[in-house]
Amino acid sequence: MARLNINGRVVEIAVEDDTPLLWAIREQVGLTGTKYGCGVAQCGACTVHVDGVATRSCSMPVSAFDENQKIVTIEGLSPDGSHPLQKAWVALDVPQCGYCQSGMIMAAAALLAANPKPSDADIRGEITNICRCGTYNRVQAAIKQAAGGNQANG
Amino acid sequence: MNRIASLPRRGFLQVSAALGAFTLGIRVPEAAAQGAAPAATPEVNAWVVVKPDDSIIIRIARSEMGQGTLTGLAQLVAEELNADWSKVSTEYPTPGQNLARNRAWGNMSTGGSRGIRESHEYVRKGGAAARMMLVEAAAQGWGVPAGECRAANSTITHQPSGRTTTYGKVAEAAAKLTPPTDVPLRDPKDWTIAGRSLPRLDTVEKTNGKQVYGADLTLPGMLNAAIRDCPVFGGKVASFDAAKVASMPGVKKVVPVGETAVAVVADTWWRAKTALDALPITWDNGPNAQVSSASIAEVLKAGLEAPEAAIGNRAGDAKAAIAGAAKRVEATYGYPFQNHATMEPMNATALWTPERCEVWTPTQNGEAALAAASEAAGLPPAKCEVYKIHLGGGFGRRGAVHDWVRQAVDIAKQMPGTPVKLLWSREEDMLHGRYHPITQCKLTGALDAQGNLTGLAMRISGQSIVAGIFPQNIRDGRDPVVFQGLSPGGEEGAFGYAIPNILIDHAMRNPHVPPGFWRGVNLNQNAVYVECFMDELAHAAGKDPLEFRRALLRGSPKHLAVLNAVAERGGWGQPAPEGRARGLAQIMGFGSYVAACAEVSVSPAGELTIHKITAATDPGHAVNPQQIAAQVEGSFVYGLSAALHGECTVAEGRIEQENFDTYPVMRMMEMPAVEAILMPSGGFWGGVGEPTIAVAAPAVLNAIFAATGKRVRQLPLKHADLRRA
Numbered sequence: 106m107a108r109l110n111i112n113g114r115v116v117e118i119a120v121e122d123d124t125p126l127l128w129a130i131r132e133q134v135g136l137t138g139t140k141y142g143c144g145v146a147q148c149g150a151c152t153v154h155v156d157g158v159a160t161r162s163c164s165m166p167v168s169a170f171d172e173n174q175k176i177v178t179i180e181g182l183s184p185d186g187s188h189p190l191q192k193a194w195v196a197l198d199v200p201q202c203g204y205c206q207s208g209m210i211m212a213a214a215a216l217l218a219a220n221p222k223p224s225d226a227d228i229r230g231e232i233t234n235i236c237r238c239g240t241y242n243r244v245q246a247a248i249k250q251a252a253g254g255n256q257a258n259g
Numbered sequence: 260m261n262r263i264a265s266l267p268r269r270g271f272l273q274v275s276a277a278l279g280a281f282t283l284g285i286r287v288p289e290a291a292a293q294g295a296a297p298a299a300t301p302e303v304n305a306w307v308v309v310k311p312d313d314s315i316i317i318r319i320a321r322s323e324m325g326q327g328t329l330t331g332l333a334q335l336v337a338e339e340l341n342a343d344w345s346k347v348s349t350e351y352p353t354p355g356q357n358l359a360r361n362r363a364w365g366n367m368s369t370g371g372s373r374g375i376r377e378s379h380e381y382v383r384k385g386g387a388a389a390r391m392m393l394v395e396a397a398a399q400g401w402g403v404p405a406g407e408c409r410a411a412n413s414t415i416t417h418q419p420s421g422r423t424t425t426y427g428k429v430a431e432a433a434a435k436l437t438p439p440t441d442v443p444l445r446d447p448k449d450w451t452i453a454g455r456s457l458p459r460l461d462t463v464e465k466t467n468g469k470q471v472y473g474a475d476l477t478l479p480g481m482l483n484a485a486i487r488d489c490p491v492f493g494g495k496v497a498s499f500d501a502a503k504v505a506s507m508p509g510v511k512k513v514v515p516v517g518e519t520a521v522a523v524v525a526d527t528w529w530r531a532k533t534a535l536d537a538l539p540i541t542w543d544n545g546p547n548a549q550v551s552s553a554s555i556a557e558v559l560k561a562g563l564e565a566p567e568a569a570i571g572n573r574a575g576d577a578k579a580a581i582a583g584a585a586k587r588v589e590a591t592y593g594y595p596f597q598n599h600a601t602m603e604p605m606n607a608t609a610l611w612t613p614e615r616c617e618v619w620t621p622t623q624n625g626e627a628a629l630a631a632a633s634e635a636a637g638l639p640p641a642k643c644e645v646y647k648i649h650l651g652g653g654f655g656r657r658g659a660v661h662d663w664v665r666q667a668v669d670i671a672k673q674m675p676g677t678p679v680k681l682l683w684s685r686e687e688d689m690l691h692g693r694y695h696p697i698t699q700c701k702l703t704g705a706l707d708a709q710g711n712l713t714g715l716a717m718r719i720s721g722q723s724i725v726a727g728i729f730p731q732n733i734r735d736g737r738d739p740v741v742f743q744g745l746s747p748g749g750e751e752g753a754f755g756y757a758i759p760n761i762l763i764d765h766a767m768r769n770p771h772v773p774p775g776f777w778r779g780v781n782l783n784q785n786a787v788y789v790e791c792f793m794d795e796l797a798h799a800a801g802k803d804p805l806e807f808r809r810a811l812l813r814g815s816p817k818h819l820a821v822l823n824a825v826a827e828r829g830g831w832g833q834p835a836p837e838g839r840a841r842g843l844a845q846i847m848g849f850g851s852y853v854a855a856c857a858e859v860s861v862s863p864a865g866e867l868t869i870h871k872i873t874a875a876t877d878p879g880h881a882v883n884p885q886q887i888a889a890q891v892e893g894s895f896v897y898g899l900s901a902a903l904h905g906e907c908t909v910a911e912g913r914i915e916q917e918n919f920d921t922y923p924v925m926r927m928m929e930m931p932a933v934e935a936i937l938m939p940s941g942g943f944w945g946g947v948g949e950p951t952i953a954v955a956a957p958a959v960l961n962a963i964f965a966a967t968g969k970r971v972r973q974l975p976l977k978h979a980d981l982r983r984a
């Protein structure tokens with residue numbers, strides 16, 4: 106049994122304590138925007154915010170959380186897709202298959218919250234998520250655009 | 260018990276009884292389902308449905324997996340339809356409907372960068388025929404000749420009277436007309452919807468978590484399965500002890516899957532996987548348990564000298580030219596096994612009853628998925644159906660072989676009437692890929708006293724994808740696909756260099772590791788072999804690598820044009836920034852001409868930085884330039900990932916890498932700036948999803964040589980010592 110605060114609502118879920126947060130979010134809460142890519146904290150597809158910090162939810166058991174910690178998933182990032190990153194993502198047509206993109210956007214949102222005007226080096230250092238389709242340059246450009254800067258230049 | 264009532268379950272499927280289909284982000288055709296009740300809006304034809312509110316649904320037969328084909332194909336139909344683009348959406352016809360309608364939508368296979376280049380003509384005709392029928396219907400309604408009417412932006416105007424109507428108002432009448440037989444197509448230079456950098460149709464839902472992938476699917480009453488297949492290819496299950504996990508939370512059933520695998524079915528996937536991890540399984544590792552990367556390398560090495568080989572390209576007498584050469588250059592290269600590593604692991608949801616089998620799966624080839632489902636279900640294809648779900652990457656893994664579909668059906672068959680979703684773990688996905696084929700290549704070049712290339716012998720030894728997947732297509736021991744980019748001519752992948760004496764042949768050596776079509780296919784290693792060796796030859800001849808290539812490409816203007824473009828924009832011949840060096844590569848493949856100029860630096864400690872890549876593509880016609888640029892950028896990620904890191908090794912018959920910690924892939928930190936030059940010269944249709952991958956590695960390898968004087972001939976680069984001596 107776990108009590109989790111997800112996207113502003115406290116939910117009670119009946120799972121084993123060692124269930125990874127990712128799978129509780131996907132299978133018990135039913136929010137599938139957060140993806141499984143590796144299960145070992147390598148790819149970032151499962152990134153959510155925990156009190157604003159980007160967290161790879163596949164590698165944290167639900168027992169590590171209580172209802173005072175605010176968990177935000179891609180579905181809760183903005184009510185209507187209006188987060189500056191979501192807008193920049195659409196403007197630059199960033200996604201290809203899209204599978205990694207929830208995690209990319211959540212990692213980027215945490216970065217911008219901590220560092221509103223990141224340099225290219227900051228972005229390249231902080232965004233370590235894997236994208237197999239190869240959207241990295243557009244991701245970088247979209248983060249710069251959302252931060253109000255010009256497009257990234259490598 | 261583990262459901263929560265306080266939150267609505269998202270992504271819950273609405274199963275439509277009338278259609279036996281579902282609605283969810285993508286739609287299946289309203290009017291086309293076999294045995295379906297007549298839908299409210301009849302289609303104008305197989306490709307186009309126009310609703311009374313003027314919204315337009317364009318049917319797309321190929322699979323969208325990130326490459327943008329959905330948008331590009333819709334642009335082609337909308338172009339000829341004279342549609343109001345803002346009202347266009349898309350849907351997939353199902354493979355079962357395609358079967359029932361005598362393949363009204365043609366080939367559903369989505370691979371080989373063929374989506375647009377193979378279907379552009381008939382999809383455009385679909386759009387044009389629909390437009391002609393809509394205009395005819397309007398004209399009949401007005402009692403005027405169709406020739407007096409014009410269609411634009413989904414509106415039909417009777418020019419003499421100025422009367423207008425919209426597609427939505429005449430669609431029902433149009434649907435009743437006989438389709439025209441003579442359907443002329445627009446000259447691409449007159450395009451207004453195609454040829455433009457329109458935004459993709461599928462972006463928004465990929466930024467808010469709403470896009471539903473196969474792994475996200477939920478059906479009412481569905482259970483989840485986790486599977487383990489024998490890690491050694493050719494091995495099988497000896498025994499497993501289901502009783503040990505039967506009482507673990509959520510577990511419903513432990514089932515054998517064929518002879519080689521075991522699956523646990525549980526209420527949730529995590530519980531299925533947890534129980535599977537605890538399940539005692541003993542394996543019979545079979546005949547390949549002693550095979551290793553070293554033993555495979557030995558077999559391939561022997562093939563480099565074998566007397567028997569299938570010929571791919573021969574002119575003059577290469578052996579004599581080499582024997583009489585003023586200077587002989589020789590080198591041996593090697594290219595490893597690699598996993599596709601799609602971000603979304605393989606998955607399928609299957610529902611089986613003795614009468615019918617339905618499968619929901621991300622697939623690059625719905626028809627092949629249907630065939631696999633039918634075979635596994637023991638039911639004829641007409642009693643099966645496949646619903647294509649959005650793919651979290653394909654790269655060739657989800658095309659020709661549908662092993663995961665067979666498994667899902669096999670499991671579902673053991674639980675009749677219950678939908679079961681099978682999802683592979685990343686580990687399962689890494690251990691049961693269809694790997695990039697492994698090859699070695701020995702090249703020998705003959706230079707005359709002036710440094711001209713007078714002869715080239717190229718022996719490829721190694722794996723044939725076709726032999727592994729479509730053995731019926733091997734003729735006289737020859738796999739034609741092995742010679743991608745090396746063929747004497749043709750539209751697919753012509754070797755551009757004019758060399759008077761040439762012999763390119765292949766000694767097929769097939770290890771037990773199953774090969775697959777891996778994005779870029781055989782063009783990847785062939786480009787490394789040829790383009791790095793061209794660089795070696797140029798240096799041996801004391802010539803500039805660009806000038807050396809130019810002389811040999813005189814008779815291949817399109818190859819030459821892309822090479823010249825990257826040389827010019829990449830700054831070839833001008834001094835590189837301090838500490839940096841450049842390398843070039845060009846090739847033709849998948850019907851397109853591509854070239855790259857890479858700029859790299861290597862620190863004294865041997866650390867490589869790829870700063871910038873300039874890439875040029877001539878795909879003939881360009882349907883959506885910004886999406887072509889996205890494919891070029893993505894191709895460099897895929898190609899450089901392979902060049903830098905990509906390698907699956909074999910020990911005791913099995914793949915050693917199980918996840919991204921031991922199978923590293925490229926991340927943003929390593930990504931160079933990419934400048935994509937699009938130079939569509941018209942007159943032909945080339946693919947864009949793959950060819951650029953092939954020039955990524957050789958351009959970088961040649962730049963590394965320019966920077967360090969070191970030739971890296973075995974990929975991946977992570978094994979190379981680039982430290983200054």
Ligand code: FES
Pocket residue numbers: 140141142143144145146147148149150151152161162163164
């Ligand atoms: S699924 Fe969590 S990091 Fe990959």
Ligand code: FES
Pocket residue numbers: 200201202203204205206235236237238239240325602651652
């Ligand atoms: S968009 Fe496909 S993995 Fe990133």
